[in-house]
Amino acid sequence: MKKYILLIISLINIAVTGVFIAFNPNEELPSHYNVNGIADAYSSKWMLLFIPSILVLFSIIYAIYAKVKExxxxxxSYRKYAVRCIVSMFAFLFLFFWMLIALVLQNKVNIDNLFLPLTCIFMGCMFVYLFNLMPKIKQNSLLGIRTNATLSSKSVWKKVHRFAAYFGVICGIAVIILGIISLFIINISNVLFFISIIILLLSAIVPAIYGEIIYSKERTSNNYIE
Incomplete structure (x- = not known):
């Protein structure tokens, strides 16, 4: 039953969204915003149901995966942490989508002053939580920093994920701070959002590079001993 909870929530969510759409007086709402957060395309308000339907698809995929792997x-051995990761991503998408839905339902022409800053804050919070789990995750083929180096050596896996936890949390906090700053300095929110994306990419890339370095040293050391 637990594996279907997210699906149930997502179905209730799409129904609630439908109610809000039905009572919205506008027949057309913004369907696309440009890089500056300005609405540049409109379509039927019912197209807004596409947003919560993504959560339904996400939940179905998870339910199928959990059923196959039960x-x-x-x-x-890592189900507990897999569930935590899935739930945190679901929560992020849920909040992100409702933020977007709320802005669109108000027929906002410009969403730049809230959308990008809040997106940064939500992403930063999610990454802080996910990277906090890193040291607890045992070697597996689904979660974590999965490279040839980390999957080939348990010691490399532990070192990389311990490092990734510290580095990832710092990156997540940095993104949260940038999001808060962009709430007050609107004219640079695009730049800060771009920087935030780079920081989040580095939170995964740097630990992977670190893993390759220590794995190379480990192999060199083992060859020397032999």
């Missing part, structure tokens, strides 16, 4: 012993 008797897999390897999956059982």
């Amino acid at each position: 008797n897999d012993e390897n999956y059982k």
Whole structure:
């Protein structure tokens, strides 16, 4: 039953969204915003249902995966953390989508002053939570920094994920701070959002590079001993 909770929530969510859309007096609402947060395309208000339908699809994929893997012993070893990661991503998407839906339902022509700053804050919070889980995740093929180096050596896996936890949390906090700053300095929100994306990419790339370096040293050391 637990594996279907997210699906149930997402179905209720799409129904609630439909109610809000039905009572909205506008027949057409913004369907696209440019890089400056300005509405540049409009369509039927019912197209807004596409947004919560993404959560339904996300939940169905998770439910199928959980069902297929429920008797897999390897999956059982990291299931608790897999569920936490999935739930945190679901929560982020839920908040992100409702922020967008709320802005669109108000027929906002310009969403730049709120959309990008709040997106940064939500993403930063999610990354802080996810990277906090890193040191607790055992070697597996689904979660974590999965490279040839980390999957080939348990010691490299532990070192990389310990480092990734510290580095990722710092990156997440930095993105939250940038989001807060852009709430007050609107004219640079695009630049700060771009910087935030780079920081979040680095939170995954740097630990992967670190893993390759220590794995190379480990192999060199083992060859020297032999």
